[in-house]
Amino acid sequence: MSKSNHIRILDGNTFVVSEDTGDIEATPSEPTGLFSLDTRFLSTWVLTVNGERLNPLSYDDLQYYEARFFLVPGLATHYIDAKLSIIRERAVGGSFRETITILNHDEKPVDLELRMDVASDFADLFQVKDEILNKKGEIYAEVEPDRLRLGYRRGSFKRETVIASSVPARYDKGGFGYTVHLEPNEQWTARIDVQTHAIGPGGRDLRMGVRSHGTERLALQQDLEEWIANAPKVNTEHEDLATTYRRCLVDLAALRFSPLSLGGATLPAAGLPWFMTMFGRDSILTCLQVLPFTPELSKTTLRILAALQGTRFDDFRDEDPGRILHEMRYGETAAFEEQPHSPYYGSVDATPLFIVLLDEYEKWSGDAALVKELEAECRAALKWIDDYADLVGNGYIWYERRNADTGLENQCWKDSWDSISYRDGKLPPFPRATCEVQGYAYDAKVRAARLAREFWGDPEFADRLEREAAALKERFNHDWWVADGEYYALALDPDGRQCDVLSSNIGHLLWSGIVDADRAEKIAHHLVGPRLFSGWGVRTLAEGEVRYNPIGYHNGTIWPFENSFIAWGLRNYGFAEEAATIASGILDAARYFDGRLPEAFGGYPRDLTKFPVEYPTACSPQAWSTGAPLLLLRTMLGLEPHEGHLAVEPRLPAGMGRIEVLDIPGRWGRVDAFARGRLDLHQLAV
Incomplete structure (x- = not known):
């Protein structure tokens, strides 16, 4: 039987559903996204190189909490002689982390424009399931020098998605981007951290105290090994x-x-x-x-x-x-x-x-x-x-x-x-x-x-x-x-x-x-x-x-x-x-x-x-x-x-x-x- 092209990774209270490219483009008929505590914190997460979407060669859902996507520009067929490889590695563990690696296989240097389009509709999971999105509060986006903050507020109910990169990025309300220069056989890597916050009455983050395996792969792997060993x-x-x-x-x-x-x-x-x-x-x-x-x-x-x-x-x-x-x-x-x-x-x-x-x-x-x-x-x-x-x-x-x-x-x-x-x-x-x-x-x-x-x-x-x-x-x-x-x-x-x-x-x-x-x-x-x-x-x-x-x-x-x-x-x-x-x-x-x-x-x-x-x-x-x-x-x-x-x-x-x-x-x-x-x-x- 063939696998669904929806890739799912999860860790207790947090899970991600994406396409086999790693992209998230939520629609009423495609309930993808980053979810936690019955809220969708990311409804768009789309990577492009020089304005073009990427195509999958393969993917590995390595463990329940992580996945890796191997991508190339252009059509993913055996006729491709790609000069670039793009690897997306992601993990959940109380938060969401994605590492993007680009490898230049060409004999010449290359200049690239990377872009991640980002959005959140902060949909309630019941709204996603019923395909009815009727938000009664305010969705906002705030650009800071070193991060992008997406949010939703309705009275004392507040949810936020905060995105930061290990490599300096250009942030705007619709996402963030990089200009990358790669010499022959050189590679470039950026780690992107996405934190989710659920603010309740009194300004307290409800996620404090929620079980998390930790965001580091080693901690997640150790937890799983102990679980199986017991x-x-x-x-x-x-x-x-x-x-x-x-x-x-x-x-x-x-x-x-x-x-x-x-x-x-x-x-x-x-x-x-x-x-x-x-x-x-x-x-x-x-x-x-x-x-x-x-x-x-x-x-x-x-x-x-x-x-x-x-x-x-x-x-x-x-x-x-x-x-x-x-x-x-x-x-x-x-x-x-x-x-x-x-x-x-x-x-x-x-x-x-x-x-x-x-x-x-x-x-x-x-x-x-x-x-x-x-x-x-x-x-x-x-x-x-x-x-x-x-x-x-x-x-x-x-x-x-x-x-x-x-x-x-x-x-x-x-x-x-x-x-x-x-x-x-x-x-x-x-x-x-x-x-x-x-x-x-x-x-x-x-x-x-x-x-x-x-x-x-x-x-x-x-x-x-x-x-x-x-x-x-x-x-x-x-x-x-x-x-x-x-x-x-x-x-x-x-x-x-x-x-x-x-x-x-x-x-x-x-x-x-x-x-x-x-x-x-x-x-x-x-x-x-x-x-x-x-x-x-x-x-x-x-x-x-x-x-x-x-x-x-x-x-x-x-x-x-x-x-x-x-x-x-x-x-x-x-x-x-x-x-x-x-x-x-x-x-x-x-x-x-x-x-x-x-x-x-x-x-x-x-x-x-x-x-x-x-x-x-x-x-x-x-x-x-x-x-x-x-x-x-x-x-x-x-x-x-x-x-x-x-x-x-x-x-x-x-x-x-x-x-x-x-x-x-x-x-x-x-x-x-x-x-x-x-x-x-x-x-x-x-």
Whole structure:
């Protein structure tokens, strides 16, 4: 598969999206630029030599935080006998730095005029995504002797981009330039530093204290090496799996995000380019996926989400006491409450998942102190499930937005407008209750009962939670079961009518444990049957449903993150073969994306396309897609914490070969796991 010509480099809170020349020319259809804290700080960054644009010979996206572009004047074909080479090297690490090197290959000296056109629209990321730029403040440019300052101000909201060069330059409001004389075989170099500033009330730079790896390449490289060294080592005969594993570790490092004012602690941001910020659901699910490999992300994620847990009733933000946030933004539209993400709480699943992650983290880490520290927040989350989420009064979690202008209609993970439907394709009224969220609530109560009994010293509360969980499971298996299809409905409407389509959500029910044992086999057969399973993975909506579309965002695409949890659930119910089938499909797909699974890809049958078809606007890298191969590794090896030890029970897909996972961290210290897959007789015959 060909690479996109959009080159992306990132480091936590800062990222750059450019063309393969290194140029940035933002338009509504080309969302390129230098972004930080939900603001575009550069919308134009175009290099010319003697008034001419440059053409790419090649580029290297060397690490997640740096890239190098090799350019020449004229057309980039093999007929070129270029007398000049231009190399652009750039890195992000709290700021943005670009080094330009020009080499003269001619036998004669040459005089050159270099120009960098520069501009910033200071667009809010929401404005970029919606292709609507409506600035209500003042954009300005100030030329100083040794720098160019671009800025935007609207009341106390102020953003600035400051550009300086290591070589004296001629600055003007539209950019800067150099006059360069090069003798034969001589080279010229200039380093350009771009600093971004986010000024809030009182004139304080909000970026102070934000985690930064530093701007020097050595510091960035050292940070990445330490990150990889601390993770378990994976040795495998399956070369594509080894490539994918390393790619996942590198992308997880890149996606570490530091929320403002929280002391530099990091959690996984959701994904590039649209979601480089804190998401409750996405961060929690990513942490669950990567627990055996990078457990430190879970502790900081839990603490940060607990610190921002809802405390009041706020219809604009869909906030309730005890509710875990959905999304936090720092741009202009959030600052002026033109959208509610400051933070926004319109997620129906993050709250029970918060409890699930805390329990799972303790099982791995033995961190009893954190469980005790977050007792009040867990109790508040459980109260939200019982008292505030049950909008109909029948014991289920429901959702309906209270902010009709900018709130999310669908507040489950399938949050697109048309993702929930009846079998005839019609959309149900609100409020809605989706099946997987009831599974999360069941799991949260079972897990909270353990925490209450073992850590909070409250056995009566534990007994009550267990009774409530058992009652929920019994009621759910009656109300959600679609008798004529032998699967669970996607959702219920407020009258109790089933949204009776066959969907991937039934796989979530397995990993939550809410499925009755005598029905689990039917669910497993659906998940790997031809309507849901494409050969690459489980589709979000089954082929044959009215709204099925193989490239419909939540109506037929394949989401790697979801497949990893489905495989985990299958394995937990004893369906190791089915789990291996899904793991094999997703890991095979990763090979076509150079080990970096996108947010979603098409649900076309594998025998039709022969390769996975990427969804056109998928985020990449994306946190829970990055975590998917790690959870699949855990599932294939059967890694589970058990009575203070790590249990290992491998069941690898055919042809996977030998896998070693060394130095798996946990309450047991560090231990190793080994597995060998069966031979693929078909491959041998070929």
